[in-house]
Amino acid sequence: MIRLYDTEPSGSCHKVRLLLSLLGLDHELVPVDFHGGEHRTPAFRKINPFGEIPVLVDGAITLRDSQSILVYLARRYGDxxxxxxxxxxxxxxxxxxxxxxxxxxxxxxxxxxxxxxxxxxxxxxxxxxxxxxxxxxxxxxxxxxxxxxxxxxxxxxxxxxxxxxxxxxxxxxxxxxxxxxxxxxxxxxxxxxxxxxxxxxxxx
Ligand SMILES: N[C@@H](CCC(=O)N[C@@H](CS)C(=O)NCC(=O)O)C(=O)O
Missing domain, CATH: 1.20.1050.10 (Glutathione S-transferase Yfyf (Class Pi); Chain A, domain 2)
Structure with missing residues (x-):
């Protein structure tokens, strides 16, 4: 299952939500407590040292940066x-x-x-x-x-x-x-x- 570390108001996260939906890909949204600073914690920095969302996890692949995630999803799952x-x-x-x-x-x-x-x-x-x-x-x-x-x-x-x-x-x-x-x-x-x-x- 694809997992997206996400917060609702984020346009960067929305790019990924939009492409996942257009491609009809099942996925799980993992809400990050952005206002509480969860993205800056040592635990979160293990998946993105920059302390930013979105982050996409697809099996063994973990990707940061919305542009790179779009490239990955398009090439892996899109025509x-x-x-x-x-x-x-x-x-x-x-x-x-x-x-x-x-x-x-x-x-x-x-x-x-x-x-x-x-x-x-x-x-x-x-x-x-x-x-x-x-x-x-x-x-x-x-x-x-x-x-x-x-x-x-x-x-x-x-x-x-x-x-x-x-x-x-x-x-x-x-x-x-x-x-x-x-x-x-x-x-x-x-x-x-x-x-x-x-x-x-x-x-x-
Ligand atoms: N280049 C990154 C930028 C992502 C970004 O700026 N994310 C914001 C949320 S929309 C963030 O996590 N900012 C960290 C902060 O403000 O502490 C991308 O496109 O994914």
Whole structure:
């Protein structure tokens, strides 16, 4: 049985939940007490020395990092469409996996963590980075339906969760119609599970 160390509000964990569901793979979610700091304990660092979730365990294989887990699941259990092998096609997917690990992790993610979870990030800088990213993505999606191919790939899965909840970081998605259509399209895939939305924070 595949096990995923997980916490519900995490977009990084959701990438993995989404692909597991799209591929119809039986799995067990192992909830990690994120607010209690379970991911930083010595016991957890034995499965991920970086002290981060998600972590996927499949038999004897333990993997950290959501992008690497998507690569593994796509190659091990998916057909070739999720991660094409032809050099250029694969590189086009990897370009967006890097965006998921960099521009999205440094824009939409901290903006949301600042607004929803009260974490100390530079909100204005994260919002500015989010708009820069969304401008590029909206232009990229103007004449295509999916990020890296003419069909969904793990590039779309990796980029989806934090963009679906970008308004939670007080980043308006209205000016980006192509990104909004792309989000709807991912959520309409057979067996897709939407990224859980958080309630708006209550004012003090
Ligand atoms: N590169 C990692 C990043 C994962 C990540 O940042 N996970 C967050 C939860 S969403 C985490 O565990 N952060 C540790 C912390 O804030 O202490 C991935 O893509 O899986």
């Amino acid at each position: 070739e469409s999720w991660l094409p092998l032809q050099p250029e096609a694969m590189a086009r997917v990897m370009q967006w996996l890097s965006v998921a690990g960099n521009e999205i992790q440094n824009g939409p993610n901290p903006a949301r963590r600042a607004v929803v979870f009260g974490r100390k990030f530079d909100l204005a800088a994260a919002q500015k980075a989010s708009h820069r990213l969304l401008t590029v993505m909206d232009a990229h999606l103007r004449d295509r339906d999916w990020l890296a191919a003419d069909h969904p790939t793990i590039a779309d899965i990796a980029c989806y969760p934090y963009l679906a909840v970008v308004p939670e970081g007080s980043v308006d998605l209205t000016p980006y119609p192509n990104v909004r259509a792309w989000i709807d399209q991912i959520e309409s895939l057979p067996n897709a599970v939407p990224m859980p939305r958080q309630p708006a924070p209550t004012p003090d």
